[in-house]
Amino acid sequence: MGIFESCLTKSALKKALKKELITVNGTIATTATYIQGGEVIAFTISEKITATKQLRFPLQVLFEDNYLAILHKPAGIMVSGNTFKTITSALPQNLTKSTLPDACTPQPAHRLDYPTTGVLLAGKTSSSIRALNQLFKDKRxxxxxxxxxxxxxxxxxxxxxxxxxxxxxxxxxxxxxxxxxxxxxxxxxxxxxxxxxxxxxxxxxxxxxxxxxxxxxxxxxxxxxxxxxxxxxxxxxxxxxxxxxxxxxxxxxxxxxxxxxxxxxxxxxx
Structure with a gap:
């Protein structure tokens, strides 16, 4: 984690490994692959575009700039998870895409429980997502x-x-x-x-x-x-x-x- 901007968290890295998107010296890597130093590590995402069902879920945006956004989370929806209806899935349609070079799909920086309402912070660029994660880690x-x-x-x-x-x-x-x-x-x-x-x-x-x-x-x-x-x-x-x-x-x-x-x-x- 840290060498690929598309893998911002350990869970994202594990998903990339599971999908066989990472290779080491041309060989598909796993969580058991040992790195000694000097290897060529590649992360490849297919350019093939597949039609996916899109969630339509309007959210109230309380603050937004080119780096981050703060919105109101209603009750009865997960922030993220293995389900179609999540705040994470609804973010792209509710936020203005960042114009910065490292703009990415918006990601929540923390979680609120399914029945909890209120303010939720999300990052809109790779660097801001990492910075927000660090703010929470440092209790700031x-x-x-x-x-x-x-x-x-x-x-x-x-x-x-x-x-x-x-x-x-x-x-x-x-x-x-x-x-x-x-x-x-x-x-x-x-x-x-x-x-x-x-x-x-x-x-x-x-x-x-x-x-x-x-x-x-x-x-x-x-x-x-x-x-x-x-x-x-x-x-x-x-x-x-x-x-x-x-x-x-x-x-x-x-x-x-x-x-x-x-x-x-x-x-x-x-």
Whole structure:
């Protein structure tokens, strides 16, 4: 990885190897091929164009330039994966193609769960995709989420634990609480994840005994809200643009369903 601009990640490199697109000294390479140095490594993509079914899925673009884009991810769609309907598949039709020499098919720089809504960052050139990946790796992207949780909570705190054998850290602050006949108490909680583990926010809140409303996977039996989706929203992203070096802060307003439970006007207009 690193010598081919078309292979930006380890998974992309593995796919290229599996499709027999890489050769070493003229021989098709595999993951078991050993490199000593001095070999001729070639990556070949067939120019044959095949007709493919295109996804038509409009997305709300919140920010875009020649290098990257930030958009709103709706609920009920995967960011990427082995399925036809994904955000990744919908990006080319929703974004303006970069005019830079290393322009490529837009790629998400991180993930949001299938039921989660909110801001999603994508790169539009090979170099910007690598730079954005490095920003996340170096923890230089500040993320803010809002969730609706069940049960009376402390007003603020830190959650640290091992998730999948790796350290994880989330800060939380309760913005508002209301009484609920079915759930006793519902809270509007501001969340700032310091790490990015899979299902981190959902697992952290569930571990406290305060699962997110609508969470069918980590919710409490008898207190799972069906049919309304998961009340977890990626509200904002803040980072220094890897090329222009300007401060980028983009927000996606809390969904209307949050406003049916809490006063969100101040948050959406902050």
């Amino acid at each position: 992207v500040s993320k803010t989420y809002y969730a609706v949780t069940i049960g009376e909570m402390e007003t603020q705190g830190e959650i640290t634990s091992l998730l999948d054998g790796k350290a994880s850290h989330t800060s939380f602050q309760v913005c508002e609480s209301v009484s609920s006949e079915r759930f006793s108490t519902l809270n509007l909680v501001k969340l700032n994840p310091k790490t990015g583990r899979r299902h981190q926010l959902r697992k952290h809140l569930a571990s406290m005994g305060h699962p997110i409303l609508g969470d069918k996977e980590y919710g409490i039996e008898g207190l799972i809200l069906n049919g309304k989706g998961l009340y977890l929203h990626a509200y904002s992203l803040q980072f220094i643009h890897p090329v222009t070096e300007e401060k980028i802060l983009v927000k996606s307003e809390l969904p209307e369903r949050f406003g049916k439970l809490f006063s969100i006007f101040q948050i959406n207009n902050s």
